[in-house]
Amino acid sequence: DLTEAVAILRGRPPRPPAAPADAPAEAGAGDRRLEDLRGQVHARWAAIVAAAGRHPLLLQGPPGTGKSMLARRVADLLPPLEPDRAMELARIEALVGPLAGLPSRPPLRAPHCSCSVQALLGGGHPLRPGELSRAHGGVLFLDELPEFPRPALEGLRQPLEERCVRLLRAREEAVFPADALLVAARNPCPCGFLGHPRIPCRCTTAALGRYAQRVSGPLLDRFDLFVEMGPVPAAELDGPPTPPGRAEADAALERARAVQAERSRRGSFAEAGRAELDPILAEGIEPAARRLLQRAGEELRLSGRGHLRCLRVARTLADLDGGGPVALHHLRRALTYRRPPPVPVA
Incomplete structure (x- = not known):
């Protein structure tokens, strides 16, 4: 800041650089291991492919199959932020609140499915970035994808292609970076057990139709990777870690x-x-x-x-x-x- 600049010009030593803002989280991030998820070999490799090529990933399966657990580990597979990308993210976060330091690890943002269009994409007065921009350089994880408001999901389509969010209001406008890797998870039906080998689906035909229409085809077409995750046998849950680790x-x-x-x-x-x-x-x-x-x-x-x-x-x-x-x-x-x-x- 200006006060520190004046102090340096007067010969006072500068303050030591701040520690990375996410330094405490990095220790915990290492605890999220792929080995914690048993079975699901096909899905594990999909997470690795998503991280390697930055491919949007959609995980589908009944409750308890590890969709959320795997999705949260994708961010840990990404490399550390480049200095330019870390500075861009710091500028975005500075618009939301005070910063403790420059981030070094890719962010993981996981908004609740009840969030509004403004919370997801940005808005307010003055204009502020939303969850998509705050995931810049990292992962935006949308759990229970069909439960998000339809306008919020449809609003993602253009920013995902352009990797930025353009907000236009009557008296102001803003462009926020939004180069995030989209990872989403959903159940196969409202009750969650369509196609389950042991638990029958309780949904009516009408309920299945309404559920299928909650996420549009154009948005689904923007996912590179689609993985069906089924129940894991008990022998694998109790056994040793399964590859890939x-x-x-x-x-x-x-x-x-x-x-x-x-x-x-x-x-x-x-x-x-x-x-x-x-x-x-x-x-x-x-x-x-x-x-x-x-x-x-x-x-x-x-x-x-x-x-x-x-x-x-x-x-x-x-x-x-x-x-x-x-x-x-x-x-x-x-x-x-x-x-x-x-x-x-x-």
């Missing part, structure tokens, strides 16, 4: 980030979750993988956005393997993360 995840993420850094130095994209079609194809794709993608686009009726997002995930899977062209097995795995069919209503 944190060590295996860190090794894969290190390989991917090395590939991404080299690609960025060549002037190309870094994370595939932000890449366009031509640059991804320029990095290489095997002919068999290209043919499978074309066939999948016809049989699964992928939109243009869905086609691109599938290819992005396949590119990140290749990065996790150490680089090289997108192979057939990468594309096959990417297709397993596509959105499940709509809930039947008849």
Whole structure:
């Protein structure tokens, strides 16, 4: 501040730099281990893919399957904030309240499903950032996705694409950064047990139809990764930790980030979750993988956005393997993360 600047000019020693604002939280963040979640191998790898390529992730399953537990661990898989990104986040937080110091770890924001459009996207007088901007550089976790107000969810669509929130009012306007990784979780139906192997669903056909319409198709189409999480057998819950654990995840993420850094130095994209079609194809794709993608686009009726997002995930899977062209097995795995069919209503 100005007082400190004057003191330095008068020869007084400057105050020591403030500790990172989230230093106490970092110790606790390490306690959130992948090993705490038993089973769910497919979902664990989806979390690793999401962190490696910054791919939006949607987890679906009955209560108690570990959706929220896994979603909260995605932020721990992200690398520390770069200085420029940390400064941007500090500026955003300074508009909300006093800062203890410069953040160093990616934030995890998890607003309640009753939050308003203003709380999620920003607003007020004077204009203030919302939860999406406060998750800048980190993770925005929306638990119980269909329970959020429809206007709030629909308001996410443009900021997720542009990675900023534009607020326009009669007398003021503001643009807040909003480069956040979206992670969401939902039950398969209102009672939560549609498709459960042991507990029957109690929902009526009308209730299933209303529930399916709470989240629009265009918003769902913005998720790169869709994972169905079922109940975990008791033998796995009581058994030893199941892979992949944190060590295996860190090794894969290190390989991917090395590939991404080299690609960025060549002037190309870094994370595939932000890449366009031509640059991804320029990095290489095997002919068999290209043919499978074309066939999948016809049989699964992928939109243009869905086609691109599938290819992005396949590119990140290749990065996790150490680089090289997108192979057939990468594309096959990417297709397993596509959105499940709509809930039947008849």
